Amino acid sequence: MHLPLLFSRQPRHLLSLARRAVCLLLLSLWLVFAESLPENAKAFSQFRPRREIPGEHFVGREVCGKCHSQKNRSQSHTAMAHALANPAGSAVLRSHPSLSYRAGPYIYEILSDGQQSVFTVTDGKQIIGEPIAYAFGSGHVAQTYVLRRKGKLYEGRVSYYTGIDALDWTLGDALNPPPSLEEAFGRDITSDEARNCFSCHGTAAVADNKLQLDRLIPGVGCEACHGPGAKHAAAMASGTGEERYIFNPKTLDPDTLSQEFCGACHRSANTVGMMPNLGGIGNVRFQPYRISNSRGHDTSDPHFACTACHDPHLDLNQDAVAYDLKCTTCHATRATNQRSGSPGKHALPTSVPKSCPVANQACVTCHMPKVELPGAHFKFTDHRIRIARPGDPYPY
Numbered sequence: 051m052h053l054p055l056l057f058s059r060q061p062r063h064l065l066s067l068a069r070r071a072v073c074l075l076l077l078s079l080w081l082v083f084a085e086s087l088p089e090n091a092k093a094f095s096q097f098r099p100r101r102e103i104p105g106e107h108f109v110g111r112e113v114c115g116k117c118h119s120q121k122n123r124s125q126s127h128t129a130m131a132h133a134l135a136n137p138a139g140s141a142v143l144r145s146h147p148s149l150s151y152r153a154g155p156y157i158y159e160i161l162s163d164g165q166q167s168v169f170t171v172t173d174g175k176q177i178i179g180e181p182i183a184y185a186f187g188s189g190h191v192a193q194t195y196v197l198r199r200k201g202k203l204y205e206g207r208v209s210y211y212t213g214i215d216a217l218d219w220t221l222g223d224a225l226n227p228p229p230s231l232e233e234a235f236g237r238d239i240t241s242d243e244a245r246n247c248f249s250c251h252g253t254a255a256v257a258d259n260k261l262q263l264d265r266l267i268p269g270v271g272c273e274a275c276h277g278p279g280a281k282h283a284a285a286m287a288s289g290t291g292e293e294r295y296i297f298n299p300k301t302l303d304p305d306t307l308s309q310e311f312c313g314a315c316h317r318s319a320n321t322v323g324m325m326p327n328l329g330g331i332g333n334v335r336f337q338p339y340r341i342s343n344s345r346g347h348d349t350s351d352p353h354f355a356c357t358a359c360h361d362p363h364l365d366l367n368q369d370a371v372a373y374d375l376k377c378t379t380c381h382a383t384r385a386t387n388q389r390s391g392s393p394g395k396h397a398l399p400t401s402v403p404k405s406c407p408v409a410n411q412a413c414v415t416c417h418m419p420k421v422e423l424p425g426a427h428f429k430f431t432d433h434r435i436r437i438a439r440p441g442d443p444y445p446y
């Protein structure tokens with residue numbers, strides 16, 4: 051700001067009066083400017099996943115990739131990018147042309163030819179079959195099929211589980227045995243539930259609070275996390291104006307990032323707090339809730355933000371040792387304790403978190419234990435960092 055120079059030869063009191071006038075002027079200019087800021091610039095700065103910014107348009111990852119090619123390339127391989135697919139885009143269906151499952155009198159079959167997949171159930175007398183409309187879940191854990199029947203959407207009663215490389219009852223949906231063939235086929239998810247499924251697994255699924263499948267971009271793409279990008283792409287291409295019209299989650303404090311941003315889909319502590327029985331053992335899948343209950347690990351500390359351990363543009367790192375540095379920045383390992391010569395003058399101050407009496411590496415294998423979720427054929431990583439002793443019950 052060069053204004054003070056203008057007044058540099060004026061007497062002091064005049065100077066301060068003039069300064070005040072300038073301040074007032076700037077303030078009122080700012081207020082006018084803030085009000086005249088395009089309404090949506092503010093909406094972008096407050097964006098959260100699954101929330102709409104009215105009037106803004108989605109362009110799809112190919113457009114983002116023109117300028118952010120590296121992020122586009124790496125993110126398009128992630129499980130999140132494949133959280134939802136058309137049957138032809140499902141690696142599970144492509145590699146399993148025929149899947150079947152028998153439960154009591156019912157036989158399920160999913161037959162795929164690379165383009166179409168048909169989901170059928172028969173009780174030996176009658177048969178119901180519909181083409182699969184959408185495949186939910188990348189297949190890292192499981193894949194569930196959404197079917198269209200007589201204008202309604204159904205969640206197929208059986209799902210594919212990677213842990214057994216076969217079909218089994220859809221999680222939470224087991225019916226032993228289903229009371230009718232119609233019931234055996236699927237669970238009606240028309241309306242609110244379908245809207246929620248698609249807004250967590252897809253991009254641009256909802257407009258005016260309604261599910262708009264004609265606009266859906268399958269999978270969690272760039273704009274699911276950064277907001278609709280048409281205006282940003284245009285502004286960056288023309289290089290004019292200050293406003294970026296895109297949301298950068300880097301601006302969030304760690305707790306808001308974990309709970310409100312990632313937690314919009316992965317379920318926040320507040321959401322789980324309202325579930326009956328805190329979601330039961332199923333809450334092991336709700337990392338923002340789990341991590342918020344780790345004794346001594348405060349979610350407002352940047353070390354425990356989701357992005358401290360996960361880059362959403364990259365594949366999940368499955369090497370336990372790779373996470374050690376996340377812990378040893380605070381908890382010295384015994385080896386380093388000994389090197390620093392305790393209890394001599396270099397002894398660690400009492401405020402430093404304790405070190406582990408048991409091991410020096412692969413911390414997460416014991417302190418973020420894998421927990422088998424019944425029916426999911428998968429062990430989820432408990433994000434509640436803790437001492438897990440054999441035989442202890444699962445802490446809800």
Ligand code: HEC
Nearest residue numbers: 109113114116117272273276279283286287294296297298
């Ligand atoms: C024409 C090129 C172009 C296109 C297309 C484009 N971007 Fe950008 N983007 C940029 C530039 C340039 C920046 C500013 C980089 C900087 O200054 O560090 C940027 C910045 C960003 C930022 C950070 C914003 C901030 O405030 O820090 C995000 C997030 C982003 N882009 C996401 C996207 C997404 C999502 C898409 C697709 C919808 C997209 N971009 C399309 C050029 C582009």
Ligand code: HEC
Nearest residue numbers: 099129130133187188190250251274312315356360362366
């Ligand atoms: C729009 C909803 C949405 C948002 C926002 C979201 N996720 Fe996800 N995430 C998903 C879904 C759906 C899956 C399941 C992917 C699958 O089908 O395997 C997932 C899976 C993951 C996985 C597991 C990947 C794997 O290989 O199994 C990680 C890690 C993850 N998300 C981290 C994050 C982080 C970190 C954030 C916040 C920066 C975040 N997610 C925000 C929906 C979301």
Ligand code: HEC
Nearest residue numbers: 186187191192193194205239243246247250314315316335
């Ligand atoms: C509030 C957001 C949200 C809603 C609503 C939602 N999902 Fe998910 N879903 C997720 C996230 C996040 C994951 C990743 C869980 C993980 O790996 O920790 C996931 C994982 C999955 C998986 C992989 C298996 C697993 O448990 O990890 C399947 C299959 C799935 N969802 C299907 C569905 C279907 C079908 C619906 C609707 C009936 C639905 N989801 C509704 C967010 C959601």
Ligand code: HEC
Nearest residue numbers: 111114118121122125130270271272275298299300357362
């Ligand atoms: C699951 C949510 C999620 C998805 C999907 C996602 N991003 Fe991001 N993105 C983030 C988060 C969180 C950050 C902030 C990371 C940080 O704190 O360093 C970010 C940061 C960025 C930045 C700014 C980097 C910087 O240094 O400021 C750009 C540019 C960007 N993303 C582009 C993209 C593009 C392009 C895609 C699609 C190919 C994409 N993102 C998909 C969550 C996501």
Ligand code: HEC
Nearest residue numbers: 308312316337338354355356359367368373376414430431
């Ligand atoms: C201190 C490090 C750390 C933090 C912080 C963290 N995670 Fe993880 N996360 C892990 C580890 C370790 C795994 C297991 C990787 C593996 O072995 O596959 C994991 C796995 C996952 C998975 C895959 C499903 C599973 O159960 O294995 C999802 C989804 C996930 N994290 C989401 C999140 C979200 C959302 C947050 C923020 C609330 C978060 N994580 C914070 C370390 C962390």
Ligand code: HEC
Nearest residue numbers: 345346347351353376377380403404413414417435436437
């Ligand atoms: C920002 C610093 C910090 C980081 C990073 C950190 N911790 Fe801690 N940890 C603490 C503090 C503080 C306590 C509680 C005080 C104490 O008991 O020393 C604690 C306590 C613990 C406890 C004892 C819990 C109990 O119930 O008694 C374990 C186990 C633990 N941490 C493991 C880990 C693991 C594993 C990681 C990496 C995934 C990690 N910590 C990362 C600061 C940290």
Ligand code: HEC
Nearest residue numbers: 377378381383404405406407408409410411412413416437
């Ligand atoms: C083989 C399993 C295992 C591994 C790997 C492991 N720990 Fe531990 N850790 C334990 C057990 C068991 C205890 C409880 C010891 C006791 O109280 O008898 C413990 C205790 C702790 C405590 C609490 C110490 C106290 O005095 O209260 C901290 C902190 C801790 N571990 C951090 C870590 C860190 C950091 C790593 C990685 C460098 C790590 N642990 C690796 C099993 C493990």
